[in-house]
Amino acid sequence: MSPTLIKLAGWLPAVIIPAATIIQLATIFKDRSTQGVSWLTWFLFGVANIGLYIYTEKYSALQSIVGLLGSAALDFLIAGLALASFGVSEDSTQST
DSSP states (O other): OOHHHHHHHHHHHHHHHHHHHHHHHHHHHHHTOOTTOOHHHHHHHHHHHHHHHHHHTOTTOHHHIIIIIIHHHHHHHHHHHHHTTTTOOHHHHSOO
16 A cells, blocks of 8 residues: 555544534534434444554654544533533423
8 A cells, every 4th residue: 555545544634533423513613402312322432542542653643642532632621512502401300
């Protein structure tokens, strides 16, 4: 495989993973609510990103730092917001 293709393949997750996470954060702040957001899911995404960062052993590669550690930090932010029920009123959490 060509080195250019390998380098491009390394940048894909470094762009796509944080972009997907930022889309979720933007939705939370646009709606001013975490209703329907699973804190456990985003917490586990964060743990998985840290695990993958350790597994790849590319500790100084910008792709790994941005794509995995940066995303993990954002994942934990989303989990924290969801756990704190950011923007969710008590009325919307009670069953009818």
